[in-house]
Amino acid sequence: DTEVTQTPKHLVMGMTNKKSLKCEQHMGHRAMYWYMQKAKKPPELMFVYSYEKLSINESVPSRFSPECPNSSLLNLHLHALQPEDSALYLCASSQQGQGGTEAFFGQGTRLTVV
Amino acid sequence: GQNIDQPTEMTATEGAIVQINCTYQTSGFNGLFWYQQHAGEAPTFLSYNVLDGLEEKGRFSSFLSRSKGYSYLLLKELQMKDSASYLCAVRGGDSNYQLIWGAGTKLIIKP
Numbered sequence: 257d258t259e260v261t262q263t264p265k266h267l268v269m270g271m272t273n274k275k276s277l278k279c280e281q282h283m284g285h286r287a288m289y290w291y292m293q294k295a296k297k298p299p300e301l302m303f304v305y306s307y308e309k310l311s312i313n314e315s316v317p318s319r320f321s322p323e324c325p326n327s328s329l330l331n332l333h334l335h336a337l338q339p340e341d342s343a344l345y346l347c348a349s350s351q352q353g354q355g356g357t358e359a360f361f362g363q364g365t366r367l368t369v370v
Numbered sequence: 371g372q373n374i375d376q377p378t379e380m381t382a383t384e385g386a387i388v389q390i391n392c393t394y395q396t397s398g399f400n401g402l403f404w405y406q407q408h409a410g411e412a413p414t415f416l417s418y419n420v421l422d423g424l425e426e427k428g429r430f431s432s433f434l435s436r437s438k439g440y441s442y443l444l445l446k447e448l449q450m451k452d453s454a455s456y457l458c459a460v461r462g463g464d465s466n467y468q469l470i471w472g473a474g475t476k477l478i479i480k481p
Binding site: 297312344358359360361362364366 | 403410411412413414415418457459468469471472473474
């Protein structure tokens, strides 16, 4: 199983809503990532979890709140988003430790904030 | 600073060969990745280079020269489905987890 599964695939939310994005992998990877990608731009790293601990937070606004309940799951809680937060949100995972293994990406959640 | 450069767009003909170049300047280096991304979809892994030389995988090959900070992705026998963006990414900088991404090269295949 070389799959990273993200739900939902599409999400439309208002600026006062609270929603969560979910990500799951069963490859035994101990590093998991959240990226945001806007049209015609490369993915931008938001958060990295290593062994279920937050290891990188790329100065992401607090309206984005990550959570790693266990080694297979990664959530991104959304609250009071702005229209400019509309983007493709990508989850990825890779093996722990030194480089040399690729990151596997989920299919993403297309988020629209209205 | 961290910088990765690749052409914005390239056009090639079905059945032909195309080479997409990537140059990088990063504070560290622990491998270079090429990903393919179709519009609206997630990136999919194509290749990884950490040592100098050529890695071949079917119709796709990737080359790395660490001394020159240079890589290329070579696509042979182009098919219409190869129309996509190709992203060069370097694992470097201060973290083993962080990928520094190029802006991507949009490849257009014409019949």
